[in-house]
Amino acid sequence: MRPARAAVASESGGTVHARGRRGARGVIEREHDVLIVGGGGAGLRAAIAVAERDPRLDVAIVSKVYPMRSHTVAAEGGAAAVIKPGDSLEAHIEDTIAGSDWLADQDAVEVFVQEAPREMVQLEHWGCPWSRAPDGTVAVRPFGGMRIARTWFAADKTGFHMLHTLFQTALKYASITWYHEWFVIRLLVEDGRCQGVTALELRTGRLHLIAARAVVLCTGGAGRIYPFTTNGAVCTGDGMALAYRAGVPLKDMEFVQYHPTGLPPTGILITEAARAEGGILVNKDGYRYLQDYGLGPAEPWPRLRAMEMGPRDRLSQAFVHEVRKGRTVRGPYGDVVHLDLRHLGEATIRERLPFVRELCLHYAGIDPARELIPVRPVVHYMMGGVHTDAAGATPLPGLFAAGECACVSINGANRLGSNSLPELLVFGARAGSAAAAFALEHRDLRLSALAAQARDEEERLARQWRRATGGTERLGQLRAALTQTMEEGCGIYRDAAGLRATCQQLADLRERVARVALDDPSYVYNTELVGALEFDFMLDVAQAVAHSALARQESRGSHQRTDFPQRDDARFLKHTLAYAADGAPRIAYLDVVITRWPPAERVYGG
Amino acid sequence: MAEPTITLEVWRYRPEQDTTPHLQPYQVPYRPHWVVLDAQNYIKDHLDGSVAYRWSCRMGVCGSCGMTINGVPRLSCAAFLKEYFPRPVRVEPLATFPVERDLIVDLTDFLEKLPAVRPWIVRHEAGPPDAEFRQTPEELEAYRQFSMCINCLLCYAACPVYALEPRFLGPAVLALAARYTLDSRDQGRADRHPVVAGPDGVWDCTFVGECTTVCPKDVDPAGAIQRLKLASALDWLRGVVLPWGRR
Numbered sequence: 001m002r003p004a005r006a007a008v009a010s011e012s013g014g015t016v017h018a019r020g021r022r023g024a025r026g027v028i029e030r031e032h033d034v035l036i037v038g039g040g041g042a043g044l045r046a047a048i049a050v051a052e053r054d055p056r057l058d059v060a061i062v063s064k065v066y067p068m069r070s071h072t073v074a075a076e077g078g079a080a081a082v083i084k085p086g087d088s089l090e091a092h093i094e095d096t097i098a099g100s101d102w103l104a105d106q107d108a109v110e111v112f113v114q115e116a117p118r119e120m121v122q123l124e125h126w127g128c129p130w131s132r133a134p135d136g137t138v139a140v141r142p143f144g145g146m147r148i149a150r151t152w153f154a155a156d157k158t159g160f161h162m163l164h165t166l167f168q169t170a171l172k173y174a175s176i177t178w179y180h181e182w183f184v185i186r187l188l189v190e191d192g193r194c195q196g197v198t199a200l201e202l203r204t205g206r207l208h209l210i211a212a213r214a215v216v217l218c219t220g221g222a223g224r225i226y227p228f229t230t231n232g233a234v235c236t237g238d239g240m241a242l243a244y245r246a247g248v249p250l251k252d253m254e255f256v257q258y259h260p261t262g263l264p265p266t267g268i269l270i271t272e273a274a275r276a277e278g279g280i281l282v283n284k285d286g287y288r289y290l291q292d293y294g295l296g297p298a299e300p301w302p303r304l305r306a307m308e309m310g311p312r313d314r315l316s317q318a319f320v321h322e323v324r325k326g327r328t329v330r331g332p333y334g335d336v337v338h339l340d341l342r343h344l345g346e347a348t349i350r351e352r353l354p355f356v357r358e359l360c361l362h363y364a365g366i367d368p369a370r371e372l373i374p375v376r377p378v379v380h381y382m383m384g385g386v387h388t389d390a391a392g393a394t395p396l397p398g399l400f401a402a403g404e405c406a407c408v409s410i411n412g413a414n415r416l417g418s419n420s421l422p423e424l425l426v427f428g429a430r431a432g433s434a435a436a437a438f439a440l441e442h443r444d445l446r447l448s449a450l451a452a453q454a455r456d457e458e459e460r461l462a463r464q465w466r467r468a469t470g471g472t473e474r475l476g477q478l479r480a481a482l483t484q485t486m487e488e489g490c491g492i493y494r495d496a497a498g499l500r501a502t503c504q505q506l507a508d509l510r511e512r513v514a515r516v517a518l519d520d521p522s523y524v525y526n527t528e529l530v531g532a533l534e535f536d537f538m539l540d541v542a543q544a545v546a547h548s549a550l551a552r553q554e555s556r557g558s559h560q561r562t563d564f565p566q567r568d569d570a571r572f573l574k575h576t577l578a579y580a581a582d583g584a585p586r587i588a589y590l591d592v593v594i595t596r597w598p599p600a601e602r603v604y605g606g
Numbered sequence: 607m608a609e610p611t612i613t614l615e616v617w618r619y620r621p622e623q624d625t626t627p628h629l630q631p632y633q634v635p636y637r638p639h640w641v642v643l644d645a646q647n648y649i650k651d652h653l654d655g656s657v658a659y660r661w662s663c664r665m666g667v668c669g670s671c672g673m674t675i676n677g678v679p680r681l682s683c684a685a686f687l688k689e690y691f692p693r694p695v696r697v698e699p700l701a702t703f704p705v706e707r708d709l710i711v712d713l714t715d716f717l718e719k720l721p722a723v724r725p726w727i728v729r730h731e732a733g734p735p736d737a738e739f740r741q742t743p744e745e746l747e748a749y750r751q752f753s754m755c756i757n758c759l760l761c762y763a764a765c766p767v768y769a770l771e772p773r774f775l776g777p778a779v780l781a782l783a784a785r786y787t788l789d790s791r792d793q794g795r796a797d798r799h800p801v802v803a804g805p806d807g808v809w810d811c812t813f814v815g816e817c818t819t820v821c822p823k824d825v826d827p828a829g830a831i832q833r834l835k836l837a838s839a840l841d842w843l844r845g846v847v848l849p850w851g852r853r
Contacts, residue, residue: 136740476651
């Protein structure tokens with residue numbers, strides 16, 4: 001809180017200013033009420049929530065990239081919220097719970113669905129250029145697993161427009177401080193409370209202590225632990241690993257969403273909206289193969305909750321079966337099926353799917369109005385993440401999380417398309433608000449102890465990474481080995497043998513990373529050092545995924561075990577909690593919150 | 607047969623080691639589906655981990671990877687090697703910005719100018735409670751193009767005015783001013799006017815149009831600036847010649 005700050009004397013003597021003060025051994029100290037880590041959709045929404053709650057609260061956003069580079073920018077298809085006559089909150093709740101294969105917490109889903117419309121209208125008032133119906137109301141489109149059209153969209157650049165709207169709106173608030181291109185490398189815990197972070201200022205290479213009365217992690221996903229992913233370079237699971245190392249469990253990490261339509265060889269996303277607009281998936285014989293996997297019949301089309309409008313887990317699993325039957329197409333970059341949009345016509349594609357058209361033309365040399373698009377499943381989203389409650393609070397007091405890096409959980413074993421964008425609004429706002437309340441109630445900071453921790457961290461950085469010369473391992477090779485073993489053992493279908501092999505490979509990589517050789521000795525923009533620190537985070541996240549997957553001896557949603565093909569509610573209607581430990585993570589379980597919707601069979605098609 | 611290769615000449619400057627910038631050549635495999643960014647990542651992973659550059663989405667929407675490629679400001683994720691092969695590809699930092707290191711430029715000036723034009727919805731009266739504003743598809747179309755800017759700043763690198771007069775607000779900032787001013791939900795035209803039509807605003811632009819030529823998203827900042835000039839002139843006309851027409 002700004003008026004109070006001048007009076008807060010640090011224990012190490014003198015007053016701490018936001019401009020920073022050189023501490024011992026070059027660590028610079030700063031202080032804020034609320035610190036948001038990550039400047040994507042969730043982080044920006046959280047910062048605005050803090051600023052609106054009390055303008056005297058001093059809030060800062062620290063991000064390793066400029067906010068508009070965050071991966072929210074790449075979301076395409078849309079954002080679900082109940083607004084149209086004929087739709088109901090109850091229906092959105094039921095669709096989300098069925099989509100989750102009953103692993104979502106039902107109280108959290110209710111909160112999410114109830115608050116999503118208000119958040120979406122708020123974003124509309126902030127200027128988001130939603131596509132419109134002729135009468136000027138927002139337009140909606142159907143989406144996979146949803147029984148009615150309720151997905152708002154801004155053509156097929158919905159995430160881009162939401163991110164820029166939030167970023168530009170956040171510029172209004174004088175109480176927000178921005179740390180662009182600062183990379184958080186550790187959470188600082190004192191007296192059992194998270195009281196700040198250490199962060200590397202990339203421009204100078206200096207390590208800073210940023211003390212804060214509450215910290216909100218909004219660092220996004222971790223798709224980069226896989227070789228073929230829609231995720232940008234920034235999606236390295238930083239916040240998940242930061243929380244994990246601070247003793248906070250990662251929840252349901254075994255649930256990794258494969259989006260059924262990625263463009264080889266890059267992994268660029270072809271949005272689900274392409275199917276919502278009427279696109280179909282066909283195998284090498286031109287056959288709509290989804291009808292063979294419980295999603296048919298094929299006609300009439302388009303049809304909700306059926307065929308190409310089924311949930312993502314089912315569609316990606318169907319692809320694997322088609323490969324085994326030899327019915328996929330051998331492309332230059334592996335097996336593919338075809339997404340056919342030709343019947344939509346050029347006008348519809350230009351109006352509703354201009355980005356799909358641009359991406360296909362540019363990156364594949366294909367005109368979707370005339371040619372088939374080669375696609376295959378691609379790692380897209382982590383259902384799991386930092387364990388939080390519906391306020392965004394983690395078990396560590398003072399630490400909050402929201403967006404893809406968090407697991408509330410509303411997505412359970414499979415997220416429905418277009419639920420992640422409203423999720424980052426609803427829970428970004430909730431986490432920001434809860435963090436603000438926490439900061440108002442917990443004023444004291446143990447600054448001298450925090451400074452000592454920061455100095456230790458500087459020494460660790462120097463010892464472990466900055467002088468990483470004379471090593472034998474190249475970062476690029478380690479990264480390739482990590483992503484390859486994740487795909488081999490932790491892909492769409494898994495079994496104990498494959499998972500054990502991956503766990504062993506990851507343990508080996510943990511040893512190999514200690515022998516990494518870095519070419520770059522610089523302080524200024526040492527992007528190789530950042531890459532090494534990110535890799536270290538990715539390895540923790542990958543271990544949590546693999547060990548959680550090995551322990552879950554059932555098949556549910558996106559987690560399919562060939563050795564345990566059935567869903568097992570008696571043993572596993574539970575969330576997995578992975579705790580950091582020496583070597584392999586320690587796995588524990590937590591009951592799923594079931595309120596009004598008892599577990600049932602997921603039925604699509606028909 | 608050995609895989610064909612292509613030469614990437616990368617502009618290097620490390621302030622801690624180098625006294626002057628220099629071009630460093632690297633031989634990388636030539637693969638027709640590769641963009642310049644793929645070649646850069648190959649260098650970083652296999653040849654030299656010390657080359658510094660920004661990138662993330664590799665699909666032309668995050669705006670991180672603007673650089674000068676064979677003399678032209680481009681996104682490195684959208685420039686294919688096949689456009690240049692077998693000639694070498696020269697990769698340099700974006701022009702007109704101070705260089706921090708290698709291909710990384712200082713964007714502070716843009717970030718400081720951006721809030722000046724109030725790139726958010728300005729309202730002097732409350733919007734509809736608990737419901738969206740009505741905005742027809744035609745009203746959306748009035749500003750949609752100017753909302754497509756990804757802040758890659760290729761337009762600043764191409765702008766001859768910005769190169770000579772760094773105080774100029776520049777193409778992307780002014781395009782965003784137009785984007786909000788033309789939005790039917792916005793009431794901030796008069797609030798933005800002193801900055802947009804001020805000494806560093808639209809009247810600095812000499813309408814060379816290079817910004818629009820290099821824009822990878824067809825935003826047409828030059829067109830946005832012309833729209834703002836027209837609006838500014840009309841405001842002047844209303845205020846001075848026809849004072850009863852003042853809004």
